[in-house]
Amino acid sequence: IQRSVAFEGEAEVVVLEDGEEESEYEGLDLSGKIVLTQGDVSRVRELAVEKYGAVGILFDGMRKAPPVRERIDLPDALQYTSFWWRGGEQRCFGFVLSPREGDRLRALIRKQAQDGGEPVRVRAMVDARLYDGSLEVVTALIPGKTEEEIIVVAHLCHPQPSANDNASGVATALEIARALQRLISAGRLAPPRRGIRFLWVPEITGTFAYLAAHETEIPRVIAGVNLDMVGQNQELCGSSFLIERPPAATPSFAPDLMERLREELFDGAPSHTGLGSYPLFRHAVTPFSGGSDHYILSDPSVGVPTPMLIQWPDKFYHTSEDTLDKVDPAMLAHVGSLAATYAYFLAVAGPQETTWLGHEMVTRHKARLGRVLQQAMTEMLTLEDGEKLARLAADLERRVAYLVGRECEALDTLRRLWPEGDALIADLQHEVTIAAEHELDRVRAALVQRVSALGLDALPPVARPEPDEWTTRAGAMIPRRRYPGPASWRDHQHLLSPEERERWRKLVKAREKGGRTLPILAQYWADGERTVLEIADLVEMETGQRDVELLVEHFRLLAKMGLVELD
The missing domain is CATH 3.40.630.10 (Zn peptidases)
Known part of the structure; x- marks a missing residue:
């Protein structure tokens, strides 16, 4: 494993399921031993080495890459694996095994245990040192x-x-x-x-x-x-x-x-x-x-x-x-x-290329907008509930306003190519706004017909949900970024308490989608004026996913690490 520290000696091998949860360590004596794992090496080191006294790690995992790779697909390959030292942690050594060799070692350890034999031991030698280096840029x-x-x-x-x-x-x-x-x-x-x-x-x-x-x-x-x-x-x-x-x-x-x-x-x-x-x-x-x-x-x-x-x-x-x-x-x-x-x-x-590109952008925006509106039309014509129709209509108005705003800002960037292109940009932005209103009118007319077909006099008002704890906190929190560039959790998480790191790990792990990407996008939207609630709205517009609790905790912990300030 890259960045392993020096070691020479023998040690017993203890098998872990993946070693990422505290419960796996109950009743295990790891002091002076080596663990065999398929789990996240950083997390295993934190628990097995830092907390329970293991001296090294054998890793026989293989990251899945659906749908083209499962662990069984590359039985003799070695997974790229590394330690990342930040200072103050208990350092260790490790080796990467192929899935086939890992399975062979696991089978040997099981057989020894079943037969009442001696525990399996391995001999390891790492000749390495850590020293100040330089980046080649x-x-x-x-x-x-x-x-x-x-x-x-x-x-x-x-x-x-x-x-x-x-x-x-x-x-x-x-x-x-x-x-x-x-x-x-x-x-x-x-x-x-x-x-x-x-x-x-x-x-x-x-x-x-x-x-x-x-x-x-x-x-x-x-x-x-x-x-x-x-x-x-x-x-x-x-x-x-x-x-x-x-x-x-x-x-x-x-x-x-x-x-x-x-x-x-x-x-x-x-x-x-x-x-x-x-x-x-x-x-x-x-x-x-x-x-x-x-x-x-x-x-x-x-x-x-x-x-x-x-x-x-x-x-x-x-x-x-x-x-x-x-x-x-x-x-x-x-x-x-x-x-x-x-x-x-x-x-x-220059001017000619910028003019062409501006019109290309508007053409593509109209196509994207048309797909959004047609999808809404498809859903609208299948709904038979007035409240759901009203919510769909309100969401569509918000989404179109968001898309138009993004496109107008994108057109503004053409000034980087042609600083004198104000007239062109204004005309294109006007076209984007007018086109969106025209397309929305078409959907609104179809909505009126749908309401009539359902025998409704009008759509009911859209009820606003009562704010929960996370929504309330998000609405009162304005993050201000202290440094340019995205904040790196890996480099600063040692500044958090073990309890805070564990809570964040569980929050991210519990989310099948977006647990790592949504916080990054939220940082991008943080301009020192938006609340976390407004940021959550924008992230939802961008991704279709809303997770206010995750974003509140993300910015709270960034503040504890000194990477943002909270108003």
């Missing part, structure tokens, strides 16, 4: 005529082999830089108006480091793209190519541009009549979920809208079988062409 620049920049980022870290995660992104960024520079030098592409900055960084920490060292330059960065796991052979890995949009709290022209270029470049093969075309690989667009360098850049407090290009899921993700034979050169070419075109378009964009 590599950067290159294709200079522009101005000081403005577009960022192309790919993370360098992860243990070998990690071919797709993320040698594929690193290599693609290198090839983009080489190809663009060659075309510009040969006069086949015009020198860009804005520079194109390439970053190769340790994931997340390297982006924090670069931004901290160049804080005064951040306002000059117009947009970015993150290349992470982009080369998968889809037949082997089970992956789909995804464009992950930036968070809604950072509205921008960037995702619509990337989506349009995808459609332009990914047509692929012609149909049998030659009258149409289709891609020969899977691809889609997904909402923001974070987890890589774009989650820092796209934070509104940083303000660099950065779509991520990624392949997911991946059967071999974070294992010793993420090797070069899983990489598809044709896929690297597809992704490289897309990212290079995106970066160069933004680097040269």
Whole structure:
């Protein structure tokens, strides 16, 4: 296990189910022993080592990646696993076993226990030391005529082999830089108006480091793209190519541009009549979920809208079988062409390109809005309860207002490309507002007909639910972020009491969806003026999920860690 500390000796092995709950340790004597677990190594270390005296960990787990990977699918692979030392904790060593070797060891331990034999012991030797090091943050620049920049980022870290995660992104960024520079030098592409900055960084920490060292330059960065796991052979890995949009709290022209270029470049093969075309690989667009360098850049407090290009899921993700034979050169070419075109378009964009992009954004917004309204129409025509109809109508009005507001703010960002484009932007924003009202009128008319068909004189008023404890607390809490960039729980949770850490762990674990993503999105919406209740409303608009208790606790604990202030 990465960052293991030095150890040499023998110790008995004790099997845990997963070792994440206190109840598993009742009646166990772990002092001086090694535990075998498939659970979260950080949590197991906290309990087995820190609290109950174990000296090391054997990990034979395999993270599931539905629907392409269960533990049984990679019996001889090793899962990428690491300790993360923050200071003050009880450190230990550990080894990763393949599922097959883990099962063999578990069977041996069971047999010894059943036969009344001696406990199984292992001999371990770790030759390691911890020392002050440095981060390698590599950067290159294709200079522009101005000081403005577009960022192309790919993370360098992860243990070998990690071919797709993320040698594929690193290599693609290198090839983009080489190809663009060659075309510009040969006069086949015009020198860009804005520079194109390439970053190769340790994931997340390297982006924090670069931004901290160049804080005064951040306002000059117009947009970015993150290349992470982009080369998968889809037949082997089970992956789909995804464009992950930036968070809604950072509205921008960037995702619509990337989506349009995808459609332009990914047509692929012609149909049998030659009258149409289709891609020969899977691809889609997904909402923001974070987890890589774009989650820092796209934070509104940083303000660099950065779509991520990624392949997911991946059967071999974070294992010793993420090797070069899983990489598809044709896929690297597809992704490289897309990212290079995106970066160069933004680097040269002026009035003409901005005008085209603005109209493209409005066209796509209308299509998204139309889908939302048609879905509401579908639900409306199936409801036979007046109260549910009234609630649907009220929710739809709120959602359309939210979508129009987000789109108008996204159109505002076109000024980054064309500062004199006020008239264009105003016209497009007016068109968005008028189009939304027109479409809403159509749904309102259908709603009137539905009410009449149900024999109702009118819709009943929508009853407001009585505020509970969490709603009341959320309405009285205004978080103010103290630092730019998303707050890192991992780096600061040691400042909380064990009871607070345990409560938060259980809150997150109890939620099948959104337990980790909703708090990140909530941070993005925290502007120092919104209450947590208003933030919860916006997160619900963005994700369809509402969890006021989770967000109240999130901001309360961030305040205890000194990362936000609460009014």
